Amino acid sequence: MSGMTSRGSGKRVRKAPAERREEIVAAAALVGLTEGLECVTLRRVADELEVRPGLVGHYFPAADTLVAEAFTAATLQELDALLPPAGSRQDGAAADPVAVLRRFFALTGSADFDNVSRLWLNARHLSRYRPALREHVVAQELLWCRRIEEIITAGTGSGSLTCADPSTAALRVLVAIDGASAYINTSADRRGAVPGRLAAALAEAELGLVPGTLAAAEAEDRADGPGEAGD
Amino acid sequence: MSGMTSRGSGKRVRKAPAERREEIVAAAALVGLTEGLECVTLRRVADELEVRPGLVGHYFPAADTLVAEAFTAATLQELDALLPPAGSRQDGAAADPVAVLRRFFALTGSADFDNVSRLWLNARHLSRYRPALREHVVAQELLWCRRIEEIITAGTGSGSLTCADPSTAALRVLVAIDGASAYINTSADRRGAVPGRLAAALAEAELGLVPGTLAAAEAEDRADGPGEAGD
DNA sequence: ACACTTATTGGTCGCACGACCAATTGCTTT
DNA sequence: AAAGCAATTGGTCGTGCGACCAATAAGTGT
Numbered sequence: 001m002s003g004m005t006s007r008g009s010g011k012r013v014r015k016a017p018a019e020r021r022e023e024i025v026a027a028a029a030l031v032g033l034t035e036g037l038e039c040v041t042l043r044r045v046a047d048e049l050e051v052r053p054g055l056v057g058h059y060f061p062a063a064d065t066l067v068a069e070a071f072t073a074a075t076l077q078e079l080d081a082l083l084p085p086a087g088s089r090q091d092g093a094a095a096d097p098v099a100v101l102r103r104f105f106a107l108t109g110s111a112d113f114d115n116v117s118r119l120w121l122n123a124r125h126l127s128r129y130r131p132a133l134r135e136h137v138v139a140q141e142l143l144w145c146r147r148i149e150e151i152i153t154a155g156t157g158s159g160s161l162t163c164a165d166p167s168t169a170a171l172r173v174l175v176a177i178d179g180a181s182a183y184i185n186t187s188a189d190r191r192g193a194v195p196g197r198l199a200a201a202l203a204e205a206e207l208g209l210v211p212g213t214l215a216a217a218e219a220e221d222r223a224d225g226p227g228e229a230g231d
Numbered sequence: 232m233s234g235m236t237s238r239g240s241g242k243r244v245r246k247a248p249a250e251r252r253e254e255i256v257a258a259a260a261l262v263g264l265t266e267g268l269e270c271v272t273l274r275r276v277a278d279e280l281e282v283r284p285g286l287v288g289h290y291f292p293a294a295d296t297l298v299a300e301a302f303t304a305a306t307l308q309e310l311d312a313l314l315p316p317a318g319s320r321q322d323g324a325a326a327d328p329v330a331v332l333r334r335f336f337a338l339t340g341s342a343d344f345d346n347v348s349r350l351w352l353n354a355r356h357l358s359r360y361r362p363a364l365r366e367h368v369v370a371q372e373l374l375w376c377r378r379i380e381e382i383i384t385a386g387t388g389s390g391s392l393t394c395a396d397p398s399t400a401a402l403r404v405l406v407a408i409d410g411a412s413a414y415i416n417t418s419a420d421r422r423g424a425v426p427g428r429l430a431a432a433l434a435e436a437e438l439g440l441v442p443g444t445l446a447a448a449e450a451e452d453r454a455d456g457p458g459e460a461g462d
Numbered sequence: 463a464c465a466c467t468t469a470t471t472g473g474t475c476g477c478a479c480g481a482c483c484a485a486t487t488g489c490t491t492t
Numbered sequence: 493a494a495a496g497c498a499a500t501t502g503g504t505c506g507t508g509c510g511a512c513c514a515a516t517a518a519g520t521g522t
Binding site for chain 2: 468469470471472473
Binding site: 118124125129134172175194 | 353355358359402406407408414425426429436
């Protein structure tokens with residue numbers, strides 16, 4: 001009997017509050033990202049950490065707070081992977097904005113981004129009922145928008161792209177991405193088709209780039225793409 | 232004691248199965264539209280109709296089916312209000328496609344459409360967990376897309392608008408609308424701003440119309456609009 | 463008027479959730 | 493080594509859910 005996955009009983013592992021709290025949020029973020037925010041429950045998270053539910057309840061007297069923080073933790077990490085923050089380069093030289101955007105659209109269009117799309121969709125809906133989550137979602141919306149705006153502004157500065165209002169352009173790009181990812185749970189199969197391209201195409205139009213600059217090769221991992229909804 | 236809102240007890244009202252079923256679906260659709268699809272529960276719907284929960288369970292042995300049908304009923308009705316189906320005109324003359332589209336964007340941009348935006352967001356997320364709902368959502372996505380495509384095709388036929396591929400254009404318009412409505416639960420206040428316009432603007436660009444043709448006057452009913460998120 | 467079908471009731475069962483609390487036990491301080 | 497703090501446990505309580513079922517009563521046909 002080697003598969004003793006859980007420490008079963010007895011042995012308590014006492015940790016520093018701050019550390020335990022981070023651990024809980026990280027576990028909650030993972031659950032929320034992979035299974036959905038409604039699965040971020042005291043019991044589920046406790047189970048993940050092999051801890052008693054009461055402990056999670058101790059750190060989060062209101063379960064809503066845990067859900068909200070889980071969302072923020074997940075999106076924050078994802079954003080950093082998508083668009084490295086301003087001060088993250090050792091060499092002072094910033095990367096080419098167009099290249100950054102191309103990488104950005106390549107990532108958001110790939111299957112690896114699916115869970116993130118689901119998370120946003122999930123959070124936006126759940127915000128209807130959970131005020132705490134709502135605030136965190138609004139904050140992340142702003143943050144993502146700002147991060148995109150930074151790239152665009154850098155691009156206009158270096159002249160590699162042109163745009164009247166970086167703020168508006170960033171918001172439009174974000175809206176297009178959200179529109180495309182809205183179909184993640186219903187039509188994920190024909191993702192490569194129109195919606196996925198729309199965001200990049202819109203960005204190209206919005207930023208005065210030649211079509212195709214941002215739309216990476218559509219080498220979808222699923223090469224079996226059927227023609228036009230075969231209903 | 233005049234407020235005898237419910238018939239309290241005893242009196243049974245026996246109805247024909249078909250009629251009762253429609254009644255249940257209609258009530259469920261209303262609940263789903265106003266309170267959310269997770270509130271479409273056997274008990275909640277039964278309460279709405281002043282009937283015992285078991286009865287609803289009798290007509291819908293699987294609760295998922297009720298949720299799915301409620302969604303379809305709600306969106307079907309809404310679509311007909313938004314874009315009257317092809318054969319709905321007594322006089323054979325079809326309306327001017329551009330006028331139809333203008334009306335369409337005016338309606339989707341108004342506050343009356345908020346609950347519908349919420350419903351779609353709701354359904355798209357819930358489709359992650361409920362296969363029955365998922366199928367209905369996919370069907371409605373197709374239907375909405377087709378209905379828009381009809382208008383566009385009519386427009387290209389009459390020459391009032393130009394477009395390479397009506398099918399793709401319709402899908403793009405829908406994606407834009409979905410992107411805009413994604414923010415309904417988090418940033419409904421500054422709806423008038425960028426997102427709402429984006430859909431109409433994209434449609435104008437997509438259909439070769441002069442900017443402003445489809446974007447109706449942004450006379451928001453909420454005239455008390457405060458300046459930029461005052462956080 | 464009667465019997466028969468079935469729409470409708472009233473109730474139970476098991477489950478998962480958040481909230482709450484007293485008892486326990488690991489760690490730190492004295 | 494003893495005392496104290498608090499992280500952690502184990503358990504309870506109330507709620508709302510879907511599913512299920514036997515009993516009831518409203519119509520329908522004879």
